[in-house]
Amino acid sequence: MEGRRVKKAIIFDLDGTLIDSAPDIHAAVNKTLAETGDGELDLATIRSFIGNGVSVLIERVIEARGLDQSRHGAMLETFLRHYEADPATLTTLYPGVEDALEQFRDEGWAMGVCTNKPEGPSRDILKAFGIDHFFGSVVGGDTLEVNKPDPAMALAVKDQLGADAAVYVGDSEIDAECAWKAKMRFALFTEGYHKAEDVDDIPQDARFSDFDVLVAIVARLADELR
Ligand SMILES: O=C(O)COP(=O)(O)O
Numbered sequence: 545m546e547g548r549r550v551k552k553a554i555i556f557d558l559d560g561t562l563i564d565s566a567p568d569i570h571a572a573v574n575k576t577l578a579e580t581g582d583g584e585l586d587l588a589t590i591r592s593f594i595g596n597g598v599s600v601l602i603e604r605v606i607e608a609r610g611l612d613q614s615r616h617g618a619m620l621e622t623f624l625r626h627y628e629a630d631p632a633t634l635t636t637l638y639p640g641v642e643d644a645l646e647q648f649r650d651e652g653w654a655m656g657v658c659t660n661k662p663e664g665p666s667r668d669i670l671k672a673f674g675i676d677h678f679f680g681s682v683v684g685g686d687t688l689e690v691n692k693p694d695p696a697m698a699l700a701v702k703d704q705l706g707a708d709a710a711v712y713v714g715d716s717e718i719d720a721e722c723a724w725k726a727k728m729r730f731a732l733f734t735e736g737y738h739k740a741e742d743v744d745d746i747p748q749d750a751r752f753s754d755f756d757v758l759v760a761i762v763a764r765l766a767d768e769l770r
Pocket residue numbers: 557558559560593594595596597598601658659660661662692
């Protein structure tokens with residue numbers, strides 16, 4: 545008797561994986577700092593603060609500007625007001641993302657997004673780039689009680705997609721840990737916002753710097769899925 549076909553999914557991180565969003569996050573941070581005359585931070589600094597969600601981002605901004613953490617709540621609110629008003633103007637899709645998503649869809653993959661960015665702006669950005677229709681699930685930093693690297697986020701995406709197994713594609717140490725804890729194969733996109741000097745230091749099953757090769761990588765990792 546033929547066994548039931550295993551439904552497989554691909555789970556994508558968002559910031560630094562599908563989109564280069566640091567320029568809009570940077571702009572919203574500097575608009576926030578400007579409102580209270582607290583200076584500004586450069587793009588590379590802000591890029592290095594991305595990955596653990598907006599609350600940690602603002603903590604790091606406050607620390608970098610030598611401000612008081614008691615201002616965190618107000619600054620987070622101001623940041624979100626600016627970011628939600630303008631989340632996609634300076635943001636770009638990484639080259640080859642749309643073609644890869646089309647190919648995965650044509651191959652019948654279920655796809656979802658697992659991001660520490662809040663769900664609202666995440667969905668707005670996917671829509672702004674016309675790629676929202678590819679994803680059967682979007683879990684953001686404020687969707688559950690927990691954030692990545694807690695595996696609950698990736699497992700929620702997998703469940704919402706009705707998948708039995710998944711390959712996780714992300715850009716950072718946080719994604720690597722989340723995928724490992726969720727028992728998913730992990731493909732590392734090396735052009736995003738990781739912290740390690742050497743990408744060999746990030747646990748991974750495969751890595752890529754160009755979305756053109758992701759299709760072949762996912763096919764190989766999927767063969768290992770049960
Ligand atoms: O918003 C963040 O800090 C990170 O977002 P990501 O999980 O999509 O990389």
